[in-house]
Amino acid sequence: DGGITQSPKYLFRKEGQNVTLSCEQNLNHDAMYWYRQDPGQGLRLIYYSQIVNDFQKGDIAEGYSVSREKKESFPLTVTSAQKNPTAFYLCASSTGSTETQYFGPGTRLLVL
Amino acid sequence: AQSVTQPDIHITVSEGASLELRCNYSYGATPYLFWYVQSPGQGLQLLLKYFSGDTLVQGIKGFEAEFKRSQSSFNLRKPSVHWSDAAEYFCAVVPSGGGADGLTFGKGTHLIIQP
Numbered sequence: 001d002g003g004i005t006q007s008p009k010y011l012f013r014k015e016g017q018n019v020t021l022s023c024e025q026n027l028n029h030d031a032m033y034w035y036r037q038d039p040g041q042g043l044r045l046i047y048y049s050q051i052v053n054d055f056q057k058g059d060i061a062e063g064y065s066v067s068r069e070k071k072e073s074f075p076l077t078v079t080s081a082q083k084n085p086t087a088f089y090l091c092a093s094s095t096g097s098t099e100t101q102y103f104g105p106g107t108r109l110l111v112l
Numbered sequence: 113a114q115s116v117t118q119p120d121i122h123i124t125v126s127e128g129a130s131l132e133l134r135c136n137y138s139y140g141a142t143p144y145l146f147w148y149v150q151s152p153g154q155g156l157q158l159l160l161k162y163f164s165g166d167t168l169v170q171g172i173k174g175f176e177a178e179f180k181r182s183q184s185s186f187n188l189r190k191p192s193v194h195w196s197d198a199a200e201y202f203c204a205v206v207p208s209g210g211g212a213d214g215l216t217f218g219k220g221t222h223l224i225i226q227p
């Protein structure tokens with residue numbers, strides 16, 4: 001089955017800890033995106049990548065980092081600098097910036 | 113900068129009644145337009161999209177949307193809602209000429225279905 005997988009489904013972070021959210025796609029898409037979703041805020045873009053080994057900051061990149069070493073993978077690290085990380089994180093991919101984005105099932109991050 | 117407005121944060125509709133969710137965009141040229149649906153705790157699923165051509169677009173699950181250039185609107189409709197339609201609905205746009213960061217989303221409309 002083609003699609004986007006995100007893991008884990010739930011993630012708990014302790015104070016001062018970095019955590020990494022996984023996003024993998026087997027759709028052969030060039031572009032990948034990370035969004036943060038908070039109640040009443042809609043989706044806010046954290047980082048995006050149009051091709052391998054290249055990525056750009058979105059609207060709320062502070063406290064986050066990404067890598068794009070492989071076409072299929074776009075992991076997101078929530079660093080200790082992100083003071084309010086509790087949210088639902090969604091990964092998406094598309095064939096290009098004007099094309100339909102397909103979403104993974106999401107990861108809910110909670111702070112202990 | 114482009115923006116998307118979904119004026120209704122919550123909408124309550126009786127099961128079997130018709131539905132219209134509003135979406136307005138602000139952009140200099142006609143963008144590409146999308147509607148997504150999100151069930152609680154899930155990712156987003158594409159309902160329909162408009163790129164060009166017929167301004168009335170049919171989607172999955174019995175939904176349709178009409179693009180009105182003069183009103184900068186792309187409203188989503190369904191003639192008869194089912195309890196399973198209760199979800200969050202997002203309108204999104206992207207410039208037809210391309211935007212490196214992809215889609216701009218509205219803040220969503222939460223649809224509640226009354227029995």
